[in-house]
Amino acid sequence: MPDPADSTGSQLILDILSDEGVDVVFGYPGGAIMPLYDALHRHSIRHILTRHEQAASFAAGGYARATGRVGVCMATSGPGATNLITGLLDAQMDSVPVVAITGQVRTPLMGTDAFQEADVTSIAAAATKRSVCVRDVTDLERALRAAFRVARGPRPGPVLVDVPQDVLKAACPRFNAFAARPIAVANERPGDAALSEAVELIRRAERPVAIVGGGARSANATQMFRELCALLELPHTATINGLGCAAPHDPRFLGMLGMHGWKAANLAVNSADLVLALGMRFDDRVTGRPDKFARNAVVVHADIDASEFNKVIPVRVALRGDLRHTLAHLLQRLAELEHRPRFSGWAAQAKALGGPLPADRTPQGELSATEVLDAFFAVAPDDAIVTTDVGQHQMWAAQRARASHPRNFLTSAGLGAMGFGVPAAMGAQLAFPERTVVAIVGDGGFQMSLPELATIKRYALPVKILLVDNRRLGMVRQWQELFYERRYSATDLSDNPDFVTIARGYDLRAERIDDAGEIRDALERFLVAREPRLLHCACFPAENVWPLIPPGATVADAMECRPGENLESEAIPA
Amino acid sequence: MTLALVLHDWRLVERIVGLTNRLGCALTRLDLHLRDRLYHATIDVTGPPDALRRLDAQLTRLLNDDKEMSR
Ligand SMILES: Cc1ncc(C[n+]2csc(CCOP(=O)(O)OP(=O)(O)O)c2C)c(N)n1
Numbered sequence: 001m002p003d004p005a006d007s008t009g010s011q012l013i014l015d016i017l018s019d020e021g022v023d024v025v026f027g028y029p030g031g032a033i034m035p036l037y038d039a040l041h042r043h044s045i046r047h048i049l050t051r052h053e054q055a056a057s058f059a060a061g062g063y064a065r066a067t068g069r070v071g072v073c074m075a076t077s078g079p080g081a082t083n084l085i086t087g088l089l090d091a092q093m094d095s096v097p098v099v100a101i102t103g104q105v106r107t108p109l110m111g112t113d114a115f116q117e118a119d120v121t122s123i124a125a126a127a128t129k130r131s132v133c134v135r136d137v138t139d140l141e142r143a144l145r146a147a148f149r150v151a152r153g154p155r156p157g158p159v160l161v162d163v164p165q166d167v168l169k170a171a172c173p174r175f176n177a178f179a180a181r182p183i184a185v186a187n188e189r190p191g192d193a194a195l196s197e198a199v200e201l202i203r204r205a206e207r208p209v210a211i212v213g214g215g216a217r218s219a220n221a222t223q224m225f226r227e228l229c230a231l232l233e234l235p236h237t238a239t240i241n242g243l244g245c246a247a248p249h250d251p252r253f254l255g256m257l258g259m260h261g262w263k264a265a266n267l268a269v270n271s272a273d274l275v276l277a278l279g280m281r282f283d284d285r286v287t288g289r290p291d292k293f294a295r296n297a298v299v300v301h302a303d304i305d306a307s308e309f310n311k312v313i314p315v316r317v318a319l320r321g322d323l324r325h326t327l328a329h330l331l332q333r334l335a336e337l338e339h340r341p342r343f344s345g346w347a348a349q350a351k352a353l354g355g356p357l358p359a360d361r362t363p364q365g366e367l368s369a370t371e372v373l374d375a376f377f378a379v380a381p382d383d384a385i386v387t388t389d390v391g392q393h394q395m396w397a398a399q400r401a402r403a404s405h406p407r408n409f410l411t412s413a414g415l416g417a418m419g420f421g422v423p424a425a426m427g428a429q430l431a432f433p434e435r436t437v438v439a440i441v442g443d444g445g446f447q448m449s450l451p452e453l454a455t456i457k458r459y460a461l462p463v464k465i466l467l468v469d470n471r472r473l474g475m476v477r478q479w480q481e482l483f484y485e486r487r488y489s490a491t492d493l494s495d496n497p498d499f500v501t502i503a504r505g506y507d508l509r510a511e512r513i514d515d516a517g518e519i520r521d522a523l524e525r526f527l528v529a530r531e532p533r534l535l536h537c538a539c540f541p542a543e544n545v546w547p548l549i550p551p552g553a554t555v556a557d558a559m560e561c562r563p564g565e566n567l568e569s570e571a572i573p574a
Numbered sequence: 575m576t577l578a579l580v581l582h583d584w585r586l587v588e589r590i591v592g593l594t595n596r597l598g599c600a601l602t603r604l605d606l607h608l609r610d611r612l613y614h615a616t617i618d619v620t621g622p623p624d625a626l627r628r629l630d631a632q633l634t635r636l637l638n639d640d641k642e643m644s645r
Pocket of ligand 1: 389390391392393394416417418419441442443444445446468470472473474475476
């Protein structure tokens with residue numbers, strides 16, 4: 001029997017983290033959480049000191065997105081805790097398993113406006129699945145175990161556990177690893193009647209389209225999804241979080257769906273008579289006007305979270321359950337059909353609905369961002385993990401990425417949080433030290449994460465940063481151009497600092513290109529290096545993302561070039 | 575709409591109020607009783623039918639997490 005009080009709350013937390021499989025945590029110390037950092041000093045768990053707590057929560061999210069395991073971040077009370085919030089909300093929006101541990105002022109001081117006191121459980125409540133404060137060390141293990149269970153699922157997400165300093169210091173019995181294994185989440189599956197109805201709708205369909213989303217990533221259902229598409233020769237598209245689910249080079253993959261999606265994908269969904277929505281949630285960036293979305297289709301919606309059914313789009317059949325099980329059951333039933341439908345003809349038609357991606361032609365001598373990204377994706381290794389920041393470069397990357405797995409393309413999709421790309425890449429690189437990890441960032445978002453160059457340097461993380469610098473807050477500039485009569489309010493960044501000098505200041509290798517002729521060689525040097533690198537691409541400021549379905553509009557209103565211009569811009573082959 | 579909810583953690587009332595407000599609905603009654611270590615809440619909410627449906631679904635999700643969190 002362990003001594004009844006030979007441990008502390010802090011020690012217990014770290015022992016439980018280890019037992020839950022955590023090998024790395026991202027964080028930043030401060031007064032209230034000092035006891036935990038003191039215990040960490042002697043513990044085998046690796047701590048990564050970011051240079052801002054927001055980067056710690058983004059990095060934990062990047063680690064979790066890349067691995068499927070729970071990412072952990074920690075911060076002190078008050079400002080440390082509030083700085084985590086954006087990363088937690090990002091994890092909430094994209095269903096990413098993260099546990100945040102925050103220090104809190106001592107329990108007798110709580111509610112007195114004590115130094116660095118923040119009611120973080122209330123602040124975090126709307127940004128997490130749950131946020132709890134543990135006021136008694138005897139409740140610490142139960143609360144932390146529950147936090148990991150809830151973070152993992154059934155639908156993953158962030159949980160915050162706030163621990164007052166006196167609880168971190170309190171004596172408690174040593175943790176008994178053997179007695180305290182986590183409980184597995186039940187494998188839920190849809191009912192037989194719903195499955196039969198779904199199969200019947202598929203059997204009768206003439207123009208079905210599958211839309212796969214981030215739920216397939218969470219459920220590890222990629223392979224099953226590919227089998228379904230292959231079995232039925234089904235045309236399919238993906239939300240931004242579902243990118244990588246389609247089998248590489250599958251000709252029936254129509255590209256990304258939505259506001260900046262491929263024309264064929266949007267038109268195919270628009271003319272579909274059946275939509276199979278698999279682990280996706282009909283975000284407004286996907287549907288545009290919901291009353292006009294897939295108007296001719298009945299919808300079969302498979303999701304682990306029943307609150308998603310009929311939330312935005314009316315559903316004929318709801319398949320609630322773990323997507324892997326749902327797809328396994330569907331596959332089995334479809335394979336047993338005497339006359340199994342095949343949709344190869346329709347798949348070819350669907351593909352032909354759209355042409356190549358439209359792109360702006362940049363003036364002679366100017367570097368085109370889309371040209372840089374086309375070249376990058378042409379040479380990036382198949383198993384590279386690509387993160388993006390938020391803005392035009394994110395959409396250009398999402399349109400072009402040919403990720404071989406949904407855990408290889410990581411982006412702040414639901415929240416669209418600038419500053420995500422670099423720290424998320426750090427998290428992914430720590431999970432996979434041997435793999436190529438590239439953060440594609442804009443000059444705006446990069447400047448929200450600049451301090452993390454110090455983290456990259458300290459831990460010698462070979463993260464590559466591909467900076468698409470258009471000297472503008474490009475996405476906002478594009479909208480000002482198109483929807484605000486070219487009133488460019490607060491989007492000019494033409495006085496940007498010298499990014500190469502900045503990177504060198506952190507003792508990182510950096511290179512700048514501003515000519516198309518330099519792209520290939522620069523990318524080769526960039527990708528071959530086994531060390532962190534910045535490739536600063538000084539791009540033309542006014543290149544736009546096309547296609548664009550204006551907000552609240554339909555696929556019929558899709559813009560492929562500036563109003564008044566012809567679509568004679570250089571087309572990039574599909 | 576009247577909903578009878580069982581909470582393990584009474585602090586979830588904060589989220590119920592927050593979600594109701596977020597969805598553009600209004601809370602017109604909230605009773606909370608502790609019975610057998612569980613909190614039994616009865617709430618009356620008014621609002622557009624779509625919003626009420628979404629609220630109901632999101633509260634169900636919240637209560638599932640609450641149950642798991644209290645284990
Ligand atoms: C934290 C945060 N603040 C503001 C925004 C709004 N926003 C969306 S895209 C964008 C421009 C991003 O500019 P940049 O990082 O240079 O990327 P680009 O669009 O030029 O590729 C802004 C300001 C946001 N998404 N996130």
